[in-house]
Amino acid sequence: MTAPSTHPRRPGAEALARIDHPSPATSPEDASPHRFPDGGAWRTEIPSVEGPEALAVVLEESTRLGLPVHRVSQGSGVWMLTDDEITGMVQACAERSVELCLFTGPRGTWDIGAATRTDSGGAGPRARGHDALAGCVEDAVRATGLGVRCLLVADEGVLWTLHRLRTAGVLPADTTFKVSALIGPVNPASYAVYEQLGADSLNIPSDLSLAHLTEIRRSSRAPMDLYVEAPDDLGGHVRMYEVAELVRRGAPLYLKFGLSRAAGIYPYGAHLREHALATARERVRRGRLVLDLLARHGADGDMSPLGSRLPGTLRRFPTPEGN
Template sequence: MTSLADLHALMARLGHPVVGAAAPAGSRFADGAPYRFEIPSVEGPDVLEAVVAEADRLGVPVARTSQGSGVMMLTDDEITRMARIGADRGIEVNLFLGPRAAWDTGGQAKLTQAVGAAARGNAMVAACVAEALRACSLGIRSLLVGDLGALEVLRVLKSDGTLPSDLVLKTSVLMPLTNGPTAAIYERLGATTVNVGTDLTVPQLAEIRAATSLPIDLYLEVPDDQGGFVRFYEAVEIIRATAPVYLKMGLRNAPNIYPSGGHLGVVPKELGRERVRRAALVRRLIEQLDPELAKPSQTSDTGVPVI
């Protein structure tokens, strides 16, 4: 029978060691910061304006916002307004590509979130490409991808010049990433920043960091439909093990607002403001627990819209 030590030695030989205790990652963003804040579910320009205003009020350095309803749920004017705000503030504005299986006529995605963001059929992959082309033409330089095949197609379109070479391709939390080998695959297929599983331990996160140099995106507070965890007191350990890392501030006890729109009234804006407030709470805690940890910057060096 193969011993545990033998199994661990085999994984190490394959380039994916099993981490027992997480050591400091040692990597940083280009500006030297080990972590940045990302505010998710910023569903349109009005929400983005509310998030920016709240970040200014609380002194929270927001480097990236992400949107979940998809490019197809925004007008050209709304995308342009978001791009302009991002360009003016040096904030990466990330938009989800759609359509997706969960909103389609199929049945499997209604039963499990595991395939909720998948592209059903080649026509849906083509729709993702159309969304990418439209968003980029309006200045967006960061897209959220929920399908593995779509990711590979977008990589090819970046390499042949159809899409901008500086386009950020961010994998969705709906594309499971829970180990180092999978992270390496995502990087080979064109990902430039990767969402990881919401329930991973710090050693497991360190194993993913060992497998890729890409920025890691991690929910520090997790929406209920993704587990509902609140990991504020793990923030310092997570940063040390996974830097460079985007700390994503989701919300527990909050409604799912996808697809968003005017019918939801002020709810998306209020949720955006509260996510910024959560980031302020986390920043204070990080500074208390590790005063020597380098602070995050206000701006991003990638994915900022081009206007």
């Protein structure tokens, strides 16, 4: 773990003070009291790493730019990868002590139902019917059998079901579940419910305010995932200058380096290869820009050690299997 940040510099504060322009005061009461179990306040994540080639680009580029990477995540789903592709990604990540997170199964946005294509969005990416739920379970069993230990979910019922399977020993006990930004909670009560349902880290929408982060932290210590730069379909927000404050209020926090102004790549296939590799490379570069900014502001301390992945003890609803 890097040295803790004591008094990070506010962006522009010293220059503004020279002309007697006041900067807002920082309240210690806004700071999160929580940390990862290793003592770190933040970790990093590269999203949209859709297969072995994209992963190789991310690992190579992160070495070249000196970007520490704790986790890579994929959005197309376990079902879009062959066994050989999954085992290759598992091995490559293990060699670098990087956590691999794959998305589970069918989603409503790809289903035959028409409601998700209307202005209302219908039920969004949630699993429609028993078969979609079962498909997510199938993906989870298959992926963990191939060595994957982090799974992305976009449905509350899928999350609860997978947590029960973890509790019952069907899935490995050290499997972690990450809630997708597509259904991310937007208030403290819903955030706490997802934690109780089995979530080990939760994407929150990237347009939540700093005050919202503080409110959430008063109700839950479950790790938070936040796009510092969000894809366009999640708002396209770029919050680089807020990163130090996002960490201060939101810890324990995964800093996700997304990419705006880039075409979507889900579900990924070879027809999107060049775009996927180019955007994977640029996400790493964006991450380097964010960490450089943190360093300039004296706020780059408190990073979790590379290789750390577990969330610590979290609150859960009791299950019939015992918890």
